[in-house]
Amino acid sequence: MSAKSNQRGAKAPLLGSKIKLNIEKLAIGGAGVARHEGMVVFVPQAAPNEEILAEITLVKKNFMEARVVEVLSASPHRREPPCPVAHTCGGCNWQHITEEExxxxxxxxxxxxxxxxxxxxxxxxxxxxxxxRVLRYRNRIQPKFKNGRFGFFARNSHQIVETMDCLITEETLTDKFAEVKAWAEKKNAKDLQRLEMYIAEEGDVRYGLITDEDDGIGFSQVxxxxxxxxxxxxxxxxxxxxxxxxxxxxxxxxxxxxxxxxxxxxxxxxxxxxxxxxxxxxxxxxxxxxxxxxxxxxxxxxxxxxxxxxxxxxxxxxxxxxxxxxxxxxxxxxxxxxxxxxxxxxxxxxxxxxxxxxxxxxxxxxxxxxxxxxxxxxxxxxxxxxxxxxxxx
Ligand SMILES: C[S@@+](CC[C@H](N)C(=O)[O-])C[C@H]1O[C@@H](n2cnc3c(N)ncnc32)[C@H](O)[C@@H]1O
Structure with missing residues (x-):
């Protein structure tokens, strides 16, 4: 396969190749933004002002995507995520960055x-x-259940990351995870179950299934x-x-x-x-x-x-x-x-x-x-x- 040329004629590296990138800032969608030979590269899970070794995962005419292979010089704003499943769970994409940043x-x-x-x-x-609140603020969530596994979708996947807590969710809801898991288990369904849990206006916890016929409670400020x-x-x-x-x-x-x-x-x-x-x-x-x-x-x-x-x-x-x-x-x-x-x-x-x-x-x-x-x-x-x-x- 030959190297692709971007709009400005610079050679874009081949898919799968590894390059050093400096992350300038973050973009809508959450990815870090870097530049390589004039072309924008979006890198999920990067942090601003850091140097990384990245592997190119997508090459388009005007931009590329890459994944972090190694953080060479960590951002002063990078931190260990407070949640133990943050690296795999699809729920939060900025836990590795300080709240101030x-x-x-x-x-x-x-x-x-x-x-x-x-x-x-x-x-x-x-x-x-x-x-x-920077944690424990959500009052409406949509956990998943399949084959005994309760949790949330992994990042860019329909695999379930198992967890019995969620640090951005109010404890009134997470305290009920075991009850909701048992409730879903009793239904004995092999298929994926999309659940919804929320704190009602009256203060009590409610939960149920989201189906094609029933899309849950509808919008409420979370x-x-x-x-x-x-x-x-x-x-x-x-x-x-x-x-x-x-x-x-x-x-x-x-x-x-x-x-x-x-x-x-x-x-x-x-x-x-x-x-x-x-x-x-x-x-x-x-x-x-x-x-x-x-x-x-x-x-x-x-x-x-x-x-x-x-x-x-x-x-x-x-x-x-x-x-x-x-x-x-x-x-x-x-x-x-x-x-x-x-x-x-x-x-x-x-x-x-x-x-x-x-x-x-x-x-x-x-x-x-x-x-x-x-x-x-x-x-x-x-x-x-x-x-x-x-x-x-
Ligand atoms: C961001 S929410 C805001 C709701 C409300 N202002 C609040 O603070 O709870 C947007 C709302 O627009 C409704 N909605 C979406 N598309 C609409 C449309 N085309 N016409 C009217 N309402 C719509 C949704 O059902 C949702 O309740």
Whole structure:
């Protein structure tokens, strides 16, 4: 096999060959980023500012992937993971990096991603908000069971890493692992069982199977400790109002909707959510005639919504972000303020680009006022971001 050439004409090493790499930073997805002869190399389980011996595992036209063979000069941010199965378990990909450095990387990643899609956008970028807990923060997990083995999927595999603990999960849940394993064993199923365990709003532990017919409880914020800070920030940034209408798009079971209804006591409150279970849960809690919960896809809802200039819009889409149509329609509607909560920097950056392309096209003065990254998922590369957009008067 001959050496492949990358875009710039440099010779890429052959698949399987070993090279020395310096890790510059971490990328979305969690891998370390290095450069070899001008080509980007992604290396999972690497740490920033370290030299490694790496084996090339994938060669593409514009990038390569490699695995760490040996750490030649360890990063000052590298550490022994607190969890004994962290090296094999697919649950956490940043346990080998100190929490301080995890936050620094996330803070930089979000800024760089927004700037990549929106070069000229100016905004106030606040320091990252650390999570009150770096371990024992998850209140909803999906363990696996097969042939007597209870645990989590190994990294990039459907093999089960056996464990009777998970350090990022609240002890209220891990204390029940033995009970859940015994429950799964009794079912005597040879096939893989995907389980879900969570702490219900009432405080008790619930668990069950996730099947093709039943996808579990649906979305809920997994870090209730950090969710409190996020909620407080969203309400604070939303300002004093008053608003005629307050929209909560991608509303889930009402995490933001009910506090918004309490704060804006004279506003009409509208929640929009696709998942019927979450809509049902939210509707069962509504006691106020000002509140309406629509079971709808947000884009479909936007086709008939009449968002006005005296309104507030909060949106918290899934990782895929909102659609181009949704962002364009929001821009054209010119609500006084928009609070965008994001769990994926790339979709946030792209959505902002769609939004500001539309305001520019229509000659509307709108401003990205402030952005803050929240550490919602310590020990992983996942990150939450909140952004405030408002009419620029
Ligand atoms: C990141 S969660 C946020 C939920 C809620 N804001 C919270 O804090 O709990 C995104 C929510 O959007 C819902 N969703 C996903 N796609 C949707 C769509 N196209 N239209 C409406 N809701 C959608 C999901 O079911 C999920 O509840």
């Amino acid at each position: 995890q936050r620094r990387q996330k803070h930089t990643l979000v800024l760089e991603t927004i700037k990549k899609f929106n070069r000229d956008l100016e905004f106030n970028y606040l320091p990252i908000q650390p999570s009150p 870090n209730r400790f950090q969710n409190e800070d996020l909620l407080r920030t969203a309400l604070d940034w939303a300002g004093d109002g008053p608003y005629k209408k307050v929209y909560d798009l991608y509303a889930g079971a009402g995490n933001f909707t009910f506090p918004l209804a309490a704060k804006y006591a004279s506003s009409e409150i509208i929640g929009v959510e696709l998942n019927p279970k979450l809509v049902e849960r939210a509707r069962s809690k509504i006691t106020d005639k000002r509140m309406t919960y629509f079971m709808s896809d947000v884009e479909t809802y936007m086709r008939r919504a009449s968002i006005g200039k005296d309104d507030l819009v909060v949106l918290d889409p899934p990782r895929a972000g909102a659609s181009e149509y949704t962002m364009q329609t929001l821009a054209a509607a010119q609500p006084r303020k928009i609070i965008y909560i994001s769990c994926h920097p790339v979709s946030l950056a792209r959505d902002l680009n769609w939004f500001f392309a539309q305001t520019q096209k229509m000659g509307i003065k709108y401003k990205l006022d402030r952005v803050q990254t929240f550490e919602m998922f310590p020990q992983t590369d996942h990150v939450e971001t909140i952004a405030e957009l408002r009419v620029d008067s």
